[in-house]
Amino acid sequence: xxxxxxxxxxxxxxxxxxxxxxxxxxxxxxxxxxxxxxxxxxxxxxxxxxxxxxxxxxxxxxxxxxxxxxxxxxxxxxxxxxxxxxxxxxxxxxxxxxxxxxxxxxxxxxxxxxxxxxxxxxxxxxxxxxxxxxxxxxxxxxxxxxxxxxxxxxxxxxxxxxxxxxxxxxxxxxxxxxxxxxxxxxxxxxxxxxxxxxxxxxxxxxxxxxxxxxxxxxxxxxxxxxxxxxxxxxxxxxxxxxxxxxxxxxxxxxxxxxxxxxxxxxxxxxxxxxxxxxxxxxxxxxxxxxxxxxxxxxxxxxxxxxxxxxxxxxxxxxxxxxxxxxxxxxxxxxxxxxxxxxxxxxxxxxxxxxxxxxxxxxxxxxxxxxxxxxxxxxxxxxxxxxxxxxxxxxxxxxxxxxxxxxxxxxxxxxxxxxxxxxxxxxxxxxxxxxxxxxxxxxxxxxxxxxxxxxxxxxxxxxx
Amino acid sequence: xxxxxxxxxxxxxxxxxxxxxxxxxxxxxxxxxxxxxxxxxxxxxxxxxxxxxxxxxxxxxxxxxxxxxxxxxxxxxxxxxxxxxxxxxxxxxxxxxxxxxxxxxxxxxxxxxxxxxxxxxxxxxxxxxxxxxxxxxxxxxxxxxxxxxxxxxxxxxxxxxxxxxxxxxxxxxxxxxxxxxxxxxxxxxxxxxxxxxxxxxxxxxxxxxxxxxxxxxxxxxxxxxxxxxxxxxxxxxxxxxxxxxxxxxxxxxxxxxxxxxxxxxxxxxxxxxxxxxxxxxxxxxxxxxxxxxxxxxxxxxxxxxxxxxxxxxxxxxxxxxxxxxxxxxxxxxxxxxxxxxxxxxxxxxxxxxxxxxxxxxxxxxxxxxxxxxxxxxx
Numbered sequence: 001x002x003x004x005x006x007x008x009x010x011x012x013x014x015x016x017x018x019x020x021x022x023x024x025x026x027x028x029x030x031x032x033x034x035x036x037x038x039x040x041x042x043x044x045x046x047x048x049x050x051x052x053x054x055x056x057x058x059x060x061x062x063x064x065x066x067x068x069x070x071x072x073x074x075x076x077x078x079x080x081x082x083x084x085x086x087x088x089x090x091x092x093x094x095x096x097x098x099x100x101x102x103x104x105x106x107x108x109x110x111x112x113x114x115x116x117x118x119x120x121x122x123x124x125x126x127x128x129x130x131x132x133x134x135x136x137x138x139x140x141x142x143x144x145x146x147x148x149x150x151x152x153x154x155x156x157x158x159x160x161x162x163x164x165x166x167x168x169x170x171x172x173x174x175x176x177x178x179x180x181x182x183x184x185x186x187x188x189x190x191x192x193x194x195x196x197x198x199x200x201x202x203x204x205x206x207x208x209x210x211x212x213x214x215x216x217x218x219x220x221x222x223x224x225x226x227x228x229x230x231x232x233x234x235x236x237x238x239x240x241x242x243x244x245x246x247x248x249x250x251x252x253x254x255x256x257x258x259x260x261x262x263x264x265x266x267x268x269x270x271x272x273x274x275x276x277x278x279x280x281x282x283x284x285x286x287x288x289x290x291x292x293x294x295x296x297x298x299x300x301x302x303x304x305x306x307x308x309x310x311x312x313x314x315x316x317x318x319x320x321x322x323x324x325x326x327x328x329x330x331x332x333x334x335x336x337x338x339x340x341x342x343x344x345x346x347x348x349x350x351x352x353x354x355x356x357x358x359x360x361x362x363x364x365x366x367x368x369x370x371x372x373x374x375x376x377x378x379x380x381x382x383x384x385x386x387x388x389x390x391x392x393x394x395x396x397x398x399x400x401x402x403x404x405x406x407x408x409x410x411x412x413x414x415x416x417x418x419x420x421x422x423x424x425x426x427x428x429x430x431x432x433x434x435x436x437x438x439x440x441x442x443x444x445x446x447x448x449x450x451x452x453x454x455x456x457x458x459x460x461x462x463x
Numbered sequence: 464x465x466x467x468x469x470x471x472x473x474x475x476x477x478x479x480x481x482x483x484x485x486x487x488x489x490x491x492x493x494x495x496x497x498x499x500x501x502x503x504x505x506x507x508x509x510x511x512x513x514x515x516x517x518x519x520x521x522x523x524x525x526x527x528x529x530x531x532x533x534x535x536x537x538x539x540x541x542x543x544x545x546x547x548x549x550x551x552x553x554x555x556x557x558x559x560x561x562x563x564x565x566x567x568x569x570x571x572x573x574x575x576x577x578x579x580x581x582x583x584x585x586x587x588x589x590x591x592x593x594x595x596x597x598x599x600x601x602x603x604x605x606x607x608x609x610x611x612x613x614x615x616x617x618x619x620x621x622x623x624x625x626x627x628x629x630x631x632x633x634x635x636x637x638x639x640x641x642x643x644x645x646x647x648x649x650x651x652x653x654x655x656x657x658x659x660x661x662x663x664x665x666x667x668x669x670x671x672x673x674x675x676x677x678x679x680x681x682x683x684x685x686x687x688x689x690x691x692x693x694x695x696x697x698x699x700x701x702x703x704x705x706x707x708x709x710x711x712x713x714x715x716x717x718x719x720x721x722x723x724x725x726x727x728x729x730x731x732x733x734x735x736x737x738x739x740x741x742x743x744x745x746x747x748x749x750x751x752x753x754x755x756x757x758x759x760x761x762x763x764x765x766x767x768x769x770x771x772x773x774x775x776x777x778x779x780x781x782x783x784x785x786x787x788x789x790x791x792x793x794x795x796x797x798x799x800x801x802x803x804x805x806x807x808x809x810x811x812x813x814x815x816x817x818x819x820x821x822x823x824x825x826x827x828x829x830x831x832x833x834x835x836x837x838x839x840x841x
Contacts, residue, residue, distance in 0.1 A: 006534045010491045183480030396620035400557045432475035448544035
């Protein structure tokens, strides 16, 4: 199930809210767990079994690691391996076979199974739990229902944010729901829905139309990459906002996953603002265990490349994602070791332009099916070879979606949020009332698009 | 933030929470209360019904998919939401929806198409077919679509195919095997008249008549506009472009042209024999354009009062349906083949019916993407 669907908004959510707030507190985690399983199974019912297996397996592993002081290391490694194996089997097996076939020139068959929804996300959460228990940061969760809620909790199940166990341990038993928290959640949910349905989906239309064309001009290629840049941001951050909002509605505090990444002044800053929960996960469970930057330059460079190779691979079983990850690894190293003092002296505007260009070039690697088509697209963007500077298609999309692109630019900055907060703080209650009504109107507008539109994919479903 | 501001923010959040819950519960209740509709006039299609629950359909997920389609199709006030979306899209500057352009003067245009994958096969098949009947009169008309004819009415910079070049390509390919009647100039010269519907992808009867004048010049027929009386048979025609795109524009008028001299015809369509070129029951159906010849079918035979002795076979798409009524005074028998729905042998008709004339009549968009002509002519 996805949040931006009628079944979720007008069947699943009202029923859940109704039941959740009627039952006594003791039963609330059970309700969340049951609804989460329904939510998960709605798309691919068979994989509920995998989800339940994941919950039960990691539950017992956590307890074992804590209890058995002698074998704890062995259990820890075993548990990590099983989790990685499941992820590897469903997500990377076919990719591996494909590469083996290429190298040895043979033709083994993959399994071609569909990727279980959210597997990449909840596997990482499971690993976070096992590692946190192993390191003694938290004690193991004795209540399997609470643990099930951590793994399967529907708001962040499908596309994050990736919650680290130590952040939510306490909340699983001792959270407080309240109507103002619920309202805060509503703000997040409606704003996220707007970003997803009215910004991301519409940019997606432009991007898909442009990439379907052949022989495009530089201008059109730029419109295409701009559209994609906004699509992926609003798609993913919209989903995160909805997840955070739903978390609030049921008393959970989830951490912010995006902090206006496109206003960054360096690539390093961008990764502190983009998909924060994934970055912190890799930092916490890969980069720091490997020694981070404290073991000399050579090891630091190695660690950076390991993390960014894995970050790329996590996004998809394909070489273009690896290229995209390594590209960022290289940029971050260059920024840290070579250009640091140089970049700092540049005027702000230049820093912004440099950063957003680097990000957009990154997205070309990200969306292209293979490296040669990525390079080809970049060539067109920068007018290399026989490319027209502009054509009427490019102008047409600017005429049709220029206003929307401006809207996307505005929503990529904290400007609107600041105006809203300032006006609530400074002006009278009227303003607050207006903000609420505008949110409801955006909600109705988003609903209209969902009802009328068939185009509603989530980019991050592939991961 | 001081304490007052915190209070203000808190109150805002409480208000928002209540408003949100009320909204989703209200919309959900509307959905429970609202009765299911079978058919949407707005979208011109049958809406999904509630799917049956079975273990296997839940296990493989088909129930869930169908249930979501059902919810969306039967969403209370669905038409209202569709209107909101259309208005919002136009306000944001997007003038295209589902392959339909929203033109400058509240007119809708179907996007033009590239040559499809069977285009060259169709050309070869037609060429071979013409070779077999070199001694008959053969004509071809490819009607350019409204988007090309009224290009300046399209949204600015809207991409469009050069249909004149596409049609020319066909003309050159068939060469002197056929008398090619190029309608590009004709349609362009009448573009300010009501020759295409605003809400539908067809041409109007007037558009067909201008084409018929061109045809009569080549086919040795004399026709005069004064020979006909026009009757508007539907004033609130809302066609396929409107339902496809979700845009709302002014309704169209369907007119029929009836000859002044009384005429009798017999139209045979399978077992169905009628004495009229028009099926008025279609006017109130979901496809009012079907009033002409009762809509598309694989094969129709029209016997007329004409004593010209000419028997014509027409290979056509739906554009021909409002064109054919002009022909009845000049051809004794008219055989109408729509290759999209025709699965029988053509050779036998050609032999048995004593055919004297062959006409291919298509609009550009249908012809270039057609995948049936070569199969029928083989």
